[in-house]
Amino acid sequence: MRFRRPRVEDLYVAPELAILAVLEASVDVALVALVAAHPDDHELEDDPPAPEKLAARALVAAIRDVADAVNRYRLATSRGRDRDNLMPF
Numbered sequence: 471m472r473f474r475r476p477r478v479e480d481l482y483v484a485p486e487l488a489i490l491a492v493l494e495a496s497v498d499v500a501l502v503a504l505v506a507a508h509p510d511d512h513e514l515e516d517d518p519p520a521p522e523k524l525a526a527r528a529l530v531a532a533i534r535d536v537a538d539a540v541n542r543y544r545l546a547t548s549r550g551r552d553r554d555n556l557m558p559f
Contacts, residue, residue, distance in 0.1 A: 474544075484547040494540050497533045504530055 474494075476487040504526050519527075 480548075487544065487547065490540050490543065494537060497536050501530060501533045504533075 474491070476491050480487050508523060508526050
């Protein structure tokens with residue numbers, strides 16, 4: 471994932487991008503923490519995985535979904551903007 475801080479021009483058009491940037495940074499930290507807590511998760515297992523490992527995998531999938539949704543929203547708000555008329559000053 472890649473955190474991108476919104477510019478003033480972005481917030482003028484879509485102020486909700488501010489909190490979405492905070493959300494994106496938070497889920498990025500959560501993903502790093504989960505990978506650090508489960509560094510061997512990529513290895514094949516013969517036994518069924520522990521409930522904690524299954525929950526971590528579900529969280530990683532949800533984090534990726536959130537990041538994708540934020541990126542789609544950012545793209546949707548950036549389309550059709552007239553960059554010359556964004557700011558009133």
